[in-house]
Amino acid sequence: MTRRAYRAAVLHVRDDPSRAPEAVAWHPDGLLVVEDGHVAACGDHAEIAPGLGADVTVEALPGRLICPGxxxxxxxxxxxxxxxxxxxxxxxxxxxxxxxxxxxxxxxxxxxxxxxxxxxxxxxxxxxxxxxxxxxxxxxxxxxxxxxxxxxxxxxxxxxxxxxxxxxxxxxxxxxxxxxxxxxxxxxxxxxxxxxxxxxxxxxxxxxxxxxxxxxxxxxxxxxxxxxxxxxxxxxxxxxxxxxxxxxxxxxxxxxxxxxxxxxxxxxxxxxxxxxxxxxxxxxxxxxxxxxxxxxxxxxxxxxxxxxxxxxxxxxxxxxxxxxxxxxxxxxxxxxxxxxxxxxxxxxxxxxxxxxxxxxxxLRIDHRVGDFEPGKEADFVVLDLAATPLLARRTAAARTAGELLFLLAILADQRAIERTCLMGKTAYARGGH
Known part of the structure; x- marks a missing residue:
């Protein structure tokens, strides 16, 4: 069994937020825990970190946003x-x-x-x-x-x-x-x-x-x-x-x-x-x-x-x-x-x-991917909120998850994709493959 954790802002949705606002899972200081290619836990760092074993590596990613692929x-x-x-x-x-x-x-x-x-x-x-x-x-x-x-x-x-x-x-x-x-x-x-x-x-x-x-x-x-x-x-x-x-x-x-x-x-x-x-x-x-x-x-x-x-x-x-x-x-x-x-x-x-x-x-694969519910396959993206000077300035002023997402949708380009992971393994890394 291999476990690894990633500390960053974390965002996923468990349902259509236009019908169920409570489905938005937004963790400004979040933790995504991956075990053998699947999501083991996702939530606030303060809640999850104390329960991690000493053998679990936690990668700190300040200034990053982790979201489902x-x-x-x-x-x-x-x-x-x-x-x-x-x-x-x-x-x-x-x-x-x-x-x-x-x-x-x-x-x-x-x-x-x-x-x-x-x-x-x-x-x-x-x-x-x-x-x-x-x-x-x-x-x-x-x-x-x-x-x-x-x-x-x-x-x-x-x-x-x-x-x-x-x-x-x-x-x-x-x-x-x-x-x-x-x-x-x-x-x-x-x-x-x-x-x-x-x-x-x-x-x-x-x-x-x-x-x-x-x-x-x-x-x-x-x-x-x-x-x-x-x-x-x-x-x-x-x-x-x-x-x-x-x-x-x-x-x-x-x-x-x-x-x-x-x-x-x-x-x-x-x-x-x-x-x-x-x-x-x-x-x-x-x-x-x-x-x-x-x-x-x-x-x-x-x-x-x-x-x-x-x-x-x-x-x-x-x-x-x-x-x-x-x-x-x-x-x-x-x-x-x-x-x-x-x-x-x-x-x-x-x-x-x-x-x-x-x-x-x-695509009828939502039992496998699409959010960070425990047990799902750990396909995720690490987004660099400071990939460009303008993006860094604007995202620093974002007050909500919605504002942050909108700025990424309008201002971000491929440079904001720092890492793409498939079942917990890096499949793309900016600057190298």
């Missing part, structure tokens, strides 16, 4: 090389930037080279769990899973299913997509900290036959997720309506194939109506709110207040490479700006919840 509820592994690409809205952007970048992953060597880069970017920005798209190529998922297993990272991913409206080199068929997915589930699901998501790109690029196959796969494997896009862009929504005229709306397309349920994660949902929100809430489905890419691609403003009011599980996501940053802290800031444009002010503590425990709940 961030959970990215929707990100694209093969889009690292198009992050920051200029011009176009969604459908044009896919044709111009995304599809050419994804075609390169037909080469297994390219996929193996990109997977460590992608995961190391997540870790360098404090993200310890993610739900990721691969490409249509089975080898892209193999490469990503292998790299995540090597890092002992909690990752859920899936090979894209896409059998129409894309370049020939990026298409599969309902039959080959099903076979590849079944093979990947057998190979990787449950190894280390890995999970699988059945991943049709969106209804524009999957035929009815392929969506039906995806529904069969989800039904046959009760421990996998369904991960796709929905209602991101008005032109996309119109295209889906033309392709599936019998459906009541975009969500109904998926519903008809058994793809709307408690294990479903729908990215974007910018233009979904109240019927779709109510149906997702009823089904227990989750929305991945992607404010950075919604703004970058001109897709629109996600109605966070309305979605939460309908009871829809909602989490934050970077959506790299449509999104312009791997940083979930910056994504909280983008979510705040999105709310401001709609006359809604996002509470920083709610934003923090969306980037941690809510993401774990959306």
């Amino acid at each position: 961030f959970v990215d509820a929707h990100v694209h592994f093969p889009q690292v090389d198009v992050i920051g690409a200029w011009g176009g809205q969604l459908l044009d952007w896919l044709e111009t930037h995304t599809f050419p970048a994804e075609a390169a992953f037909a080469d297994p060597a390219h996929a193996r080279a990109m997977a460590p880069l992608f995961l190391d970017q997540l870790l360098a920005h404090g993200t310890t769990s993610a739900l990721a798209f691969c490409t249509v190529h089975r080898t892209s998922a193999d490469a990503l899973f292998a790299a995540a297993l090597d890092r002992n990272m909690r990752l859920i991913a899936g090979k894209v299913l896409m059998d129409r409206n894309a370049p020939a080199g990026l298409l599969d068929t309902p039959e080959t997509g099903r076979a590849d997915t079944e093979g990947l589930i057998r190979e990787w699901r449950g190894r280390g900290r890995l999970g699988y998501a059945v991943t049709p790109r969106f209804a524009v690029t999957s035929s009815a036959a392929q969506l039906a196959a995806a529904g069969d796969l989800v039904a046959a494997h009760p421990d996998v997720l369904l991960h796709t896009h929905m209602s991101e862009n008005r032109a996309e929504v119109a295209e889906v309506a033309r392709a599936f005229p019998e459906a009541a709306d975009y969500l109904d397309v998926y519903d008809r194939f058994g793809l709307v349920g408690p294990r479903s994660v729908f990215a974007h949902c910018v233009h979904g109506g109240d019927r779709a929100l109510r149906r997702m809430a009823e089904a227990g489905s989750a929305v991945a709110f992607c404010p950075s890419s919604n703004l970058m691609l001109g897709s629109g403003l996600f109605p966070l207040k309305r979605a939460c009011g309908c009871g829809v599980r909602t989490a934050l996501a970077t959506d790299v490479g449509g999104g312009a940053t791997f940083s979930m802290l910056s994504t909280i800031g983008e979510a705040y700006r999105t709310g401001q444009l709609q006359g809604e002010t996002l509470d920083p503590l709610h934003g923090f919840y969306l980037a941690t425990l809510a993401g774990a709940r959306a």
Whole structure:
């Protein structure tokens, strides 16, 4: 048994603080105790320290904030090389930037080279769990899973299913997509900290036959997720309506194939109506709110207040490479700006919840990660509150946890990530790996 303790300011939330303010656990002089890769205790230093044995090493981290590792509820592994690409809205952007970048992953060597880069970017920005798209190529998922297993990272991913409206080199068929997915589930699901998501790109690029196959796969494997896009862009929504005229709306397309349920994660949902929100809430489905890419691609403003009011599980996501940053802290800031444009002010503590425990709940891994409840896996981030002179000056004046979080979301950058730990072990350290 190995035990180690970390003394710093500590913050986590045990529930949505917009509904349960008492769920905020804020310890200005806190202690996080890790035992064999799991949280043994978390609370005020004055309460926990006297009970520690003399053999427990306590690392003092003054001027630091320890919080749970961030959970990215929707990100694209093969889009690292198009992050920051200029011009176009969604459908044009896919044709111009995304599809050419994804075609390169037909080469297994390219996929193996990109997977460590992608995961190391997540870790360098404090993200310890993610739900990721691969490409249509089975080898892209193999490469990503292998790299995540090597890092002992909690990752859920899936090979894209896409059998129409894309370049020939990026298409599969309902039959080959099903076979590849079944093979990947057998190979990787449950190894280390890995999970699988059945991943049709969106209804524009999957035929009815392929969506039906995806529904069969989800039904046959009760421990996998369904991960796709929905209602991101008005032109996309119109295209889906033309392709599936019998459906009541975009969500109904998926519903008809058994793809709307408690294990479903729908990215974007910018233009979904109240019927779709109510149906997702009823089904227990989750929305991945992607404010950075919604703004970058001109897709629109996600109605966070309305979605939460309908009871829809909602989490934050970077959506790299449509999104312009791997940083979930910056994504909280983008979510705040999105709310401001709609006359809604996002509470920083709610934003923090969306980037941690809510993401774990959306991915159905909240029994493992998302907060510092004893017994959970010790994935955490050490944030340097004085990473820049301006950040140091402003955070020194913060009076509450909410003020501190807001300053980090608006002013911090990658330099504020001092350390990222997976199950108590350092996976990223600023200045060295």
